[in-house]
Amino acid sequence: MPNSDNQFSRKSFLKTIFWAGLMLPFLQYCKQKSKTILLKITGTNHVLGHQLWAKDFPKYSQEIKTKFLIVGGGISGLSACRYLKNSNENDFLLVEMENHLGGNASNGENQFSKFPLGAHYLPIPNKEDLELIEFLKECKISLGDDENGLPILDDEQLTFPKEERLFFKNEWQNDLIPQNGISSKAKEEITDFFKLMDEFRIKKDNSGKYWFDIPISKSSEEAKELDRITFLDWLINNNFKSEELLWLLDYSCKDDYGLGLKYVSAWAGIHYFAGRKNNWATNRHDQVFTWPEGNARLAKHLSKFVENKQLKNHLVFDVKSDKENVEVLVFDNQLKISKKIIAEKVLFATPQFVNQHIFRDRKFDNFNYVPWLLATLTLKNEFGGAEELAWDNVIFGTEGLGYINDQHQNLNQIMGEKVITYYRSFSTDNCKKARRKLYNLKEEELKDLVLDDLKVAHPEIEDFIIDIQFHKLGHGMISPVPGFIFGEEKELAKQNIGGKIFFAHSDLSGISIFEEAFYQGIRAAKEMIGI
Numbered sequence: 001m002p003n004s005d006n007q008f009s010r011k012s013f014l015k016t017i018f019w020a021g022l023m024l025p026f027l028q029y030c031k032q033k034s035k036t037i038l039l040k041i042t043g044t045n046h047v048l049g050h051q052l053w054a055k056d057f058p059k060y061s062q063e064i065k066t067k068f069l070i071v072g073g074g075i076s077g078l079s080a081c082r083y084l085k086n087s088n089e090n091d092f093l094l095v096e097m098e099n100h101l102g103g104n105a106s107n108g109e110n111q112f113s114k115f116p117l118g119a120h121y122l123p124i125p126n127k128e129d130l131e132l133i134e135f136l137k138e139c140k141i142s143l144g145d146d147e148n149g150l151p152i153l154d155d156e157q158l159t160f161p162k163e164e165r166l167f168f169k170n171e172w173q174n175d176l177i178p179q180n181g182i183s184s185k186a187k188e189e190i191t192d193f194f195k196l197m198d199e200f201r202i203k204k205d206n207s208g209k210y211w212f213d214i215p216i217s218k219s220s221e222e223a224k225e226l227d228r229i230t231f232l233d234w235l236i237n238n239n240f241k242s243e244e245l246l247w248l249l250d251y252s253c254k255d256d257y258g259l260g261l262k263y264v265s266a267w268a269g270i271h272y273f274a275g276r277k278n279n280w281a282t283n284r285h286d287q288v289f290t291w292p293e294g295n296a297r298l299a300k301h302l303s304k305f306v307e308n309k310q311l312k313n314h315l316v317f318d319v320k321s322d323k324e325n326v327e328v329l330v331f332d333n334q335l336k337i338s339k340k341i342i343a344e345k346v347l348f349a350t351p352q353f354v355n356q357h358i359f360r361d362r363k364f365d366n367f368n369y370v371p372w373l374l375a376t377l378t379l380k381n382e383f384g385g386a387e388e389l390a391w392d393n394v395i396f397g398t399e400g401l402g403y404i405n406d407q408h409q410n411l412n413q414i415m416g417e418k419v420i421t422y423y424r425s426f427s428t429d430n431c432k433k434a435r436r437k438l439y440n441l442k443e444e445e446l447k448d449l450v451l452d453d454l455k456v457a458h459p460e461i462e463d464f465i466i467d468i469q470f471h472k473l474g475h476g477m478i479s480p481v482p483g484f485i486f487g488e489e490k491e492l493a494k495q496n497i498g499g500k501i502f503f504a505h506s507d508l509s510g511i512s513i514f515e516e517a518f519y520q521g522i523r524a525a526k527e528m529i530g531i
Helices: 004-034 075-086 130-138 184-202 224-228 231-237 243-257 266-274 296-306 352-358 431-440 443-454 488-494 514-529
Strands: 038-043 060-071 092-095 107-109 114-116 121-123 142-145 151-153 164-168 171-174 288-290 314-321 326-332 337-348 369-379 392-395 403-405 418-425 465-478 501-503
Touching: 038 443, 060 075, 060 326, 075 092, 075 296, 075 514, 092 337, 114 418, 130 142, 130 514, 184 243, 184 266, 224 266, 231 243, 231 266, 243 266, 314 337, 314 352, 337 514, 369 431, 369 443, 418 443, 431 465, 443 465, 501 514
Parallel strands: 038 465, 060 092, 060 337, 164 392, 337 501
Antiparallel strands: 107 114, 121 288, 142 151, 164 171, 314 326, 326 337, 369 418, 369 465, 392 403, 403 418
16 A cells, blocks of 8 residues: 555645646746836927917917017026026016926936936036136136136036046946057047147137137138038048047037037037137046036026026917017916917027927028937946946947936935936937937837947846936937038028017027027027117
């Protein structure tokens, strides 16, 4: 007779095998679930903005009067308000479509860090840019001058070491210029290129104007022929052909212009290197101003000038003017009502792709707006291991522009999770098509697009990700394609209408940097009040 204990053991064993077989898929499912990454998409309110096409708004039920109306709360609009306030012109009102001010100089925040939703740094300005330097003093970024006449800058608002690193040939190197293991020919080309840029940086015409300056309006037209060809054609014509140099210059163009060297003009490509003179804080060559929230810090300073003088969530959808006043119809997206604002003069600090839907006779074909994607990743603290993250971390040969360590400027020791923001522009000859594609991408597609880049330097990054927030900017920035900087269309778009309606935006400069947006606001405000 078989031993009953042995029979029981065999049955138990078979039962265990059976239930384990059933449980294995469940356990694998649980394991997969435990690795699920929280994905979220944000972006500008393009849905509300697109209602401009249909203009299906209710009849106005409120009326507001003001002397000056500023439309658009980005840097140009805020800069104009600052100028009005400093000129003792206090009767003004600003309206903004979004629920926040700052435009592309905006930010997000999670429990671990603030992070940029657009522009994230400001280079040290030229000594001739007195308006911007005065603003930096207002912000307590510039704290006066030392005994040698050099500006005293707040060290906590300048990039801490290490500022930059590049993943090149399977290892990280300091600085963004490829160095390790490149040919002597490539080294020679890099040296020659930067020597030539040094010459362009100080080049002036007979009247004393720099060939390349900031703001661009101060630049000489002596070199405007360079605006007729692409940067790549100019480089090839000047025997700059090494892979490493062309990659660096392509990256640089995307950084400021969104488009790479195949698409931007030679003038714009050279301006990236020659426009900044390094002649104000001459002991601070390799640093820029930056903050965890990026240029939203600067927008916050400017926003002080519109306290109690702003209407957010308000979309302008119609404008009429006569000899006396300008009547502007706006839609309040919170109350879902329309309002009429009557002003003596109106400044549209809005991009031309918006203005063309308000002013039907102001359509321009050569304004190219590049779409951008930002992805902010919250990562377990162990990400990066013993390798110190730099402020700017760039990966050679990838489509994106690398990532910013959002906590780099944090004065406290980081005990929680890490937060980084990845940047990618869509460099193409068809920005409209790229924009549609970006808007249609879903969370998982965006995740794959971002991680395909980041895994080149961080193959196991997915194991550290807690969540990702994707931020889509369909019209991220104006791009200076050949013929645009010195083109007639840009000049026409600046012209006021009957001395009543004025225009200011960085796209009227031709490049989307803080300095140009800041300048455009001042230029238009002066024009509006007759200075």
